[in-house]
Amino acid sequence: MKDTVTLDYRSLREKARQIRLDILDMTTKAASGHPSSSFSAVEIVTALYFGGLLRYRPHQPDWPERDRFIMSKGHAAPLLYAVLAHAGYFDRSELWRLRQLDSPVQGHPIQGMMPGVEATTGSLGQGLSLGVGHILGGRLNGLDYRVYVLLGDGECQAGQIWEAAMSAAHFRADRLIAILDYNKYQETGPISREMALEPLADKWRSFGWHVEEADGHDFEDIIPRLKALQQVEGQPSILIAHTVKGKGVSFVEADYRFHGRALTPEQAEKAREEINATG
Amino acid sequence: MQPGEIAGLKPSVPLRNIFGEALLEVARANPKVVVLDGDLGNSTKAELVRYEFPERFFNIGIAESNLVGVGAGLAACGFIPFIVSFSSFLLCNAYDQIRLAIAMSNVNAKIVGSHGGITLGKDGPTQMGIEDLALVGGLPTFVILVPSDPASMRRAVQAAADHVGPVFLRSSRMAMPHIYPEDACPFEIGKANIVREGDDVTIIGCGLMVSAALDAAALLAGEGIEARVLDMHTLRPLDVDAVVAAARETGAIVTAEEHLLQGGMGSNIARIVAAHHPVPMRFVGLADVYVESADPYRLLEKYHLTAYDIARAAREAVEARRAVGA
Numbered sequence: 001m002k003d004t005v006t007l008d009y010r011s012l013r014e015k016a017r018q019i020r021l022d023i024l025d026m027t028t029k030a031a032s033g034h035p036s037s038s039f040s041a042v043e044i045v046t047a048l049y050f051g052g053l054l055r056y057r058p059h060q061p062d063w064p065e066r067d068r069f070i071m072s073k074g075h076a077a078p079l080l081y082a083v084l085a086h087a088g089y090f091d092r093s094e095l096w097r098l099r100q101l102d103s104p105v106q107g108h109p110i111q112g113m114m115p116g117v118e119a120t121t122g123s124l125g126q127g128l129s130l131g132v133g134h135i136l137g138g139r140l141n142g143l144d145y146r147v148y149v150l151l152g153d154g155e156c157q158a159g160q161i162w163e164a165a166m167s168a169a170h171f172r173a174d175r176l177i178a179i180l181d182y183n184k185y186q187e188t189g190p191i192s193r194e195m196a197l198e199p200l201a202d203k204w205r206s207f208g209w210h211v212e213e214a215d216g217h218d219f220e221d222i223i224p225r226l227k228a229l230q231q232v233e234g235q236p237s238i239l240i241a242h243t244v245k246g247k248g249v250s251f252v253e254a255d256y257r258f259h260g261r262a263l264t265p266e267q268a269e270k271a272r273e274e275i276n277a278t279g
Numbered sequence: 280m281q282p283g284e285i286a287g288l289k290p291s292v293p294l295r296n297i298f299g300e301a302l303l304e305v306a307r308a309n310p311k312v313v314v315l316d317g318d319l320g321n322s323t324k325a326e327l328v329r330y331e332f333p334e335r336f337f338n339i340g341i342a343e344s345n346l347v348g349v350g351a352g353l354a355a356c357g358f359i360p361f362i363v364s365f366s367s368f369l370l371c372n373a374y375d376q377i378r379l380a381i382a383m384s385n386v387n388a389k390i391v392g393s394h395g396g397i398t399l400g401k402d403g404p405t406q407m408g409i410e411d412l413a414l415v416g417g418l419p420t421f422v423i424l425v426p427s428d429p430a431s432m433r434r435a436v437q438a439a440a441d442h443v444g445p446v447f448l449r450s451s452r453m454a455m456p457h458i459y460p461e462d463a464c465p466f467e468i469g470k471a472n473i474v475r476e477g478d479d480v481t482i483i484g485c486g487l488m489v490s491a492a493l494d495a496a497a498l499l500a501g502e503g504i505e506a507r508v509l510d511m512h513t514l515r516p517l518d519v520d521a522v523v524a525a526a527r528e529t530g531a532i533v534t535a536e537e538h539l540l541q542g543g544m545g546s547n548i549a550r551i552v553a554a555h556h557p558v559p560m561r562f563v564g565l566a567d568v569y570v571e572s573a574d575p576y577r578l579l580e581k582y583h584l585t586a587y588d589i590a591r592a593a594r595e596a597v598e599a600r601r602a603v604g605a
Contacts, residue, residue, distance in 0.1 A: 064357075111355070111384035118355065120384040123375050129345045130380060133352015133360075136337065140313070141356060160376070163345035 003066075005087070006052030012219045015086065016046045020248050020275050022082040022095055028268040030099040033107065036246035036258040038079035040183040041150060043217045044241055045069070045079055048148055049087045051223045053230075055145065058088035061115040067145045068134050070119045072127020073152030073181060074108040075260070081105060081114065089116035125158025127151065128178060132164055135173045146175045146230065151238075154186030157195050162207065168236040169208030177229050178209075178238040181216065183245035185256040204238050216241030248275050280576065283456030283490035285586055286497045294451040295393055297429045299324025301436035302361060302391075306332055311357065312440060315350045317343055317364030323393040323450065325363040343372035347390075351380035354388040359440060366392025366408030366449060374414060381445050382418035389439045389446045390415070395425075396537030397565070397582065398453035398487060403572035408449075409565055412514060413542025415447040422468055423514040425449045425544075427489035428458040431512055434466030442468060449486060453575060456490050458510065471518040477505035480593045480600075481525035481532050485511045485544050488535035488563070491579075494586030495535075499593055506593055514544050519551055526556040530605045531596035535563040535589050559599035561592035 007015060020042050027033035048054045048069055055067045071080045078098060085092040094114070097103035104113040108122025119130050131149040138145050155161060168176050182200070184191055191197055201211045210232045214221045222241065229237040245259075246252030249271040252263070263271055281290065291297070306312045306328045316338045320326030329336040339346040343364060350360035362369065369392055370377070381388045392415075395408040415421050422442055426435040432450070439446040458474055459465075465472050474489065475496050484492040489510045496506040507529055509521055525532055532552060534545030545562040552560060563584065570582055579585050 111386070120379045123379050126344075126348055126376055126379060129348020129376070130352040130355070132345070133349040133354075134356055135352075136349065137353045137356025137358055140334070140353075140358065160342075160344040160348065163340075163342035164348065167339055167342070167345055167349065 003055040003057055004052045005050050007050045009219050012046060012050055015050050016042050017275060019046055019079070019082045019086060021272060023078045024263065024268055024271055024275065026078045026082065026095050026098045027262040028265060029096055030262065032099060032262050033078055034075040034260055035078065035262060036252050037073065037152070038076045039247045039249065039252065040243040040245045041076055041079055041181040042247065043219060043222060044150065044179055044181060045083050047219055047222045047226065049083050051219060053223065053226055054148065056087065058116065061089060064141065065143050065145055068118050068131070068147040070127045070131050070147065070149045071109055072121055072149050073124065073155060074121030077107065077109050080109055080117065084114065084116040087116070090114060124152065124155035125160040128161055128164035128168070131176055132168050132171065132173060135176050136171065138175065144175070146177060149176070149178045151178055151180045153180060153182045153184065153191055153197060156180070156197055156200070165204065165207040165209065172234050173236045174233050176236040177226065178236070180238060180240045181243050182240050183243040185245045185259070187259045189256060201240055208235055210235050210237040211240060212237070213240045213242065216243035217247055248278055250274060280585065281456070282487055282494060282586070285494035286490070288456035288458060288490055288493065290456050291429050291454055293454045294429070294432055295324045297432045298391070298393070298436065298450040299327040301433045303327045303331060305436055305440040306335065309359065309440060311359045313337070313353055313358045313360050315339055315346055315360055315362045317341060317346050317368060319364050323363045323391070325361070343368050344376045347373040347376035348380055350388050351384065351386055354386035359387055359389065361389045361391055363391040363393060365406060366395045366411040367406060370408070370411045370414040378418055382420045385420050385444060387443050389448060391448045391450055393450040394452050395449040396451060396487065397570045397578050398451060398537065398575035400575035400578060401572050404569040407570060409539050409570065411449065412538050412544065416515065416542055416547070421445045421447050421515060423447045424512060425485040425514060426512055427486055427510050428455050430457070430459040430461050430464035431466055431510070434464050435512065438466055438468055451486065453487055455487055458489060458493070466512065469513050469516040469518055471521040472510040472512065473507065474510050475506065475508035477507040478529055479504045479506060480597050481507040481509060481529045482535060482589060482593060483509040483511050483522070483525065483532060483548055484535040485514065487537050488584065491584065491586045492535055492589055495589035495593060498586060498590045504593065504597055511544060514547065517547055517551065522548055522551045523555045526552050526558045531559050531600040533561045533563065533589060533592045533596050537584060538564055540564040540566055558605070559596045561596045563589050563592050
């Protein structure tokens with residue numbers, strides 16, 4: 001399809017490796033940020049932009065017919081910026097300005113400050129509602145774009161998510177596809193311990209959504225399932241992507257306390273070796 | 280006693296009715312205008328748009344957070360959403376959504392807070408918006424409009440639609456009498472209207488309190504005090520020049536608002552007066568209190584938002600000015 005980028009699976013894995021390294025470098029240089037929350041969704045967002053799913057024109061970020069990608073879990077901003085840079089929205093050198101004074105590369109995404117950033121997020125639970133608005137706007141404008149919203153699992157504790165879920169089903173928003181980065185951890189600990197979400201798939205089904213599940217790190221699972229969700233009619237869809245928080249770096253995977261913490265330069269060197277070994 | 284009665288202002292219908300008509304007018308004129316309702320369209324009168332343009336009217340239900348988010352999404356698609364509900368519900372339930380999705384994103388969305396102030400009356404304090412202007416004042420990109428009569432409401436709705444960027448517009452269940460001729464209401468965002476000339480004191484009001492201020496000015500005139508009355512229909516950007524001129528030329532200022540004194544119009548005017556030209560000031564508004572259920576006119580009396588309260592404050596301000604020899 002025109003206006004999509006479709007890499008083969010091997011190239012997608014290589015792209016994911018590069019993006020993971022960029023997230024590592026961005027957050028290490030900024031000495032802050034959320035590397036582990038970004039790592040868990042690398043394959044999901046890479047699949048959207050480079051797996052032939054999202055229609056976009058990096059040199060025309062406001063192209064009315066573009067598919068929308070809304071990063072509802074705004075703390076994964078480093079992932080969003082890295083993917084947008086690789087997609088050609090701006091020069092990759094911008095990434096090293098994350099969280100620096102006088103830089104547009106804000107710690108959490110601000111709509112309009114960087115090309116390709118569709119929404120202001122970071123206060124959790126808000127992205128899905130924006131997606132519903134984009135769907136209604138698309139209908140009024142006679143455009144057939146899709147809206148993809150990446151949700152964190154922890155933010156599904158917020159009531160607004162379920163307000164938005166209800167309204168998306170009410171409006172039969174079948175061009176709205178949510179993807180849940182289900183890494184099973186929130187800031188202070190395991191979700192099952194802090195504020196349980198299960199049975200999560202049943203909750204979404206009961207709200208009138210079509211639900212699929214996938215291994216959120218396997219392109220060969222994510223992409224065919226998202227393509228199947230594109231065919232769903234009459235109801236919104238969600239892909240519950242099972243992921244690992246901190247994916248790609250063993251000592252980050254093993255410690256949820258990396259949630260809002262960057263790696264030290266020493267840890268980053270070790271992480272780089274691991275990411276390169278898995279790539 | 281109804282505000283405007285002493286000054287001989289002509290009564291009108293509830294301001295919300297005018298709002299509904301004005302909203303329909305801008306929807307007719309501009310196909311990009313869409314309306315988002317929090318299931319109160321019959322109370323706010325936003326429903327007038329639903330009858331004529333059902334495809335551009337969305338009842339998002341009793342879910343203000345989602346209501347604001349959906350509206351912001353529509354704004355991102357090039358539409359001009361008017362997000363309409365009770366002022367208290369929008370700003371108190373969905374403040375963070377308004378903050379991120381509208382204010383910080385600086386999108387072209389309009390928040391209409393209906394039933395502002397205490398004069399919704401009998402439904403009581405849970406429904407009253409007495410803190411709305413303070414809350415929206417905490418959102419730096421918002422233009423804040425508080426119309427005072429039917430003509431100014433019509434102009435304010437048009438101005439909100441024309442302005443590119445976030446706008447908060449306060450509407451009301453209360454009937455506000457005619458201050459302006461229907462076809463001759465000046466309304467420029469950020470420019471206060473002088474609705475009565477005077478040199479002894481300036482009364483600055485917004486919304487319903489402009490009528491009450493004109494009443495107070497009529498009372499004061501009988502005592503030989505000539506009050507200037509300003510209709511401060513825009514709280515942001517505030518008309519600094521008009522405030523400073525009032526301080527310089529009349530030497531005493533009273534503010535009057537149907538809102539808490541904290542964080543409302545008066546405190547912001549005081550900041551300007553203190554910085555530019557300090558003069559004695561008095562403040563009419565709600566002082567750290569939640570109001571009760573009752574007839575609106577009785578509430579205005581009990582909670583000291585009448586012409587008599589404003590006149591008393593003006594006398595005090597004039598005396599304070601004379602005491603310092605100004």
